Amino acid sequence: MAREPFYTGLVVDKSLTQKYDFNPYYAHIESSLGDPIIIDGTAFINLAANNYLGLAADPRVARAIALAAGRYGASMCGTPIATGSMAILTRLEQRLATFAGVEAGIIFPSAYQANGAIFLSLAGPEDLIIIDHYAHASLIQGVRLAGCKIRPFLHNNMDHLRKVLSKTEMYRRVFVVTESVFSTEGSLAPCDEIIRLCTQFNAVPVIDDSHGIGVLGRSGRGVLEEKNVVNFEGIYTASLGKALANAGGFVGGRKAFIEYLKYSCPAFIYSTALPPPVLAGVEAVLDIIDAEFPALSEKMWRYKRMISQGLVASGFNVTDGSAPITSIMVRDLDDCARLAKMIHEANILVTPFVPPSVPVHENKIRLIAGANLSEGTVGRVLDVFQSIGRRMTAV
Amino acid sequence: MSLQDRVIRTIEKNLEGKERTTITPATDLRHDLGVDSFAMLIIINALEDEFSITIAEKDFIGIAHVADIVARLQQHYPDLKEP
Ligand SMILES: Cc1ncc(COP(=O)(O)O)c(C=O)c1O
Numbered sequence: 001m002a003r004e005p006f007y008t009g010l011v012v013d014k015s016l017t018q019k020y021d022f023n024p025y026y027a028h029i030e031s032s033l034g035d036p037i038i039i040d041g042t043a044f045i046n047l048a049a050n051n052y053l054g055l056a057a058d059p060r061v062a063r064a065i066a067l068a069a070g071r072y073g074a075s076m077c078g079t080p081i082a083t084g085s086m087a088i089l090t091r092l093e094q095r096l097a098t099f100a101g102v103e104a105g106i107i108f109p110s111a112y113q114a115n116g117a118i119f120l121s122l123a124g125p126e127d128l129i130i131i132d133h134y135a136h137a138s139l140i141q142g143v144r145l146a147g148c149k150i151r152p153f154l155h156n157n158m159d160h161l162r163k164v165l166s167k168t169e170m171y172r173r174v175f176v177v178t179e180s181v182f183s184t185e186g187s188l189a190p191c192d193e194i195i196r197l198c199t200q201f202n203a204v205p206v207i208d209d210s211h212g213i214g215v216l217g218r219s220g221r222g223v224l225e226e227k228n229v230v231n232f233e234g235i236y237t238a239s240l241g242k243a244l245a246n247a248g249g250f251v252g253g254r255k256a257f258i259e260y261l262k263y264s265c266p267a268f269i270y271s272t273a274l275p276p277p278v279l280a281g282v283e284a285v286l287d288i289i290d291a292e293f294p295a296l297s298e299k300m301w302r303y304k305r306m307i308s309q310g311l312v313a314s315g316f317n318v319t320d321g322s323a324p325i326t327s328i329m330v331r332d333l334d335d336c337a338r339l340a341k342m343i344h345e346a347n348i349l350v351t352p353f354v355p356p357s358v359p360v361h362e363n364k365i366r367l368i369a370g371a372n373l374s375e376g377t378v379g380r381v382l383d384v385f386q387s388i389g390r391r392m393t394a395v
Numbered sequence: 396m397s398l399q400d401r402v403i404r405t406i407e408k409n410l411e412g413k414e415r416t417t418i419t420p421a422t423d424l425r426h427d428l429g430v431d432s433f434a435m436l437i438i439i440n441a442l443e444d445e446f447s448i449t450i451a452e453k454d455f456i457g458i459a460h461v462a463d464i465v466a467r468l469q470q471h472y473p474d475l476k477e478p
Contacts, residue, residue: 150436151440152433155411164440167444356431362429
């Protein structure tokens with residue numbers, strides 16, 4: 001086989017970035033997630049990270065991580081089933097389970113890995129997975145890997161979900177997969193209703209709370225607290241790399257399910273456990289949430305309101321999400337690229353979403369203001385968008 | 396109702412609730428309606444319900460326009476009668 005045709009066949013479509021001489025992806029950040037952040041030597045306001053509570057660069061978290069590195073070193077150099085299952089890991093797994101409102105849990109190296117792997121251990125050709133049309137790539141990949149029947153349902157559409165659920169007698173197991181918060185637009189899934197429908201039709205709900213943990217609920221414990229769910233009979237997953245400001249993928253549920261995964265899920269068994277300093281970082285963040293959530297959450301929501309209202313006042317079309325996420329909706333791809341470039345030139349880092357991350361004609365530019373920003377910074381953001389809004393209407 | 400009309404009506408009822416364009420046989424599923432792979436699956440599942448058939452996904456690979464769906468249905472399910 002000639003290898004050259006293989007490599008020349010690997011093509012990335014860069015026409016849009018070339019046309020505007022601007023690529024918003026893979027920015028070279030040289031600082032911590034402070035206010036500001038430094039990109040290629042220039043100060044930027046960070047509205048891109050999922051650092052909802054602003055704890056990623058908190059000195060208390062950094063200290064806990066440094067202490068753990070001093071005590072345990074860099075890594076346990078083993079998978080959980082071997083040397084990776086250290087006391088700090090099992091302690092954090094139980095703490096996260098209690099925090100999120102499930103019986104037990106385990107921590108994967110990432111939520112992508114967890115979502116991508118658990119279905120393979122749970123479902124096969126006799127089973128059905130029903131999944132929200134707009135579910136995260138990791139869930140879609142995991143569900144596809146299981147090799148079972150897949151029926152997507154229209155996004156957050158409970159009539160459609162009920163209709164799909166009403167035709168499931170022929171399957172052995174039925175799962176309903178969704179996210180608590182859909183992160184490109186900030187919409188919330190009606191998880192209470194989904195759980196009720198699952199109970200009615202004997203299906204197992206699977207909820208990815210990656211953007212809900214540390215954000216939703218009276219004390220930041222996520223979707224199950226937000227929806228007052230007790231004795232959750234489903235499967236819970238969440239990234240520890242967003243509001244919890246570290247890294248890792250938590251999977252929670254009934255004890256029997258977790259015990260089963262520990263001996264049946266290759267992506268858990270055969271992948272090096274997270275390093276102890278990361279686990280200590282999550283513990284430090286949980287301590288801060290326990291003590292300070294009301295104040296942090298008040299800031300996070302105040303900034304979200306300021307940004308949403310400011311953008312609307314400046315003439316932008318935004319999603320009316322109920323999460324601390326504001327997305328500007330731009331129908332035309334070229335308009336989206338132009339707007340993204342203008343925002344970047346004003347030294348604000350945001351996240352543009354274009355297909356295939358979002359449907360065609362539903363391009364979005366997402367803004368997330370972490371609770372570590374100052375009110376002055378958010379004010380500067382609004383000034384910038386007012387001026388961009390004027391320039392856009394002038395064209 | 397003709398097979399084509401039933402297909403169009405089924406697609407209309409199974410799209411995300413966004414702005415609507417009139418669907419014709421020439422409508423491009425991806426470019427005009429934003430149909431991605433999961434949206435295609437939703438449509439296929441709805442057609443299964445509408446016509447009480449089981450569709451093998453491989454029979455629906457490479458669909459671009461609404462007319463292609465009608466043609467594939469006629470090809471693989473010749474017994475579908477127009478009521
Ligand atoms: C909804 C959702 N699930 C899972 C993930 C993956 O999480 P992780 O970064 O921990 O792999 C993400 C994004 O990173 C996400 O947005």
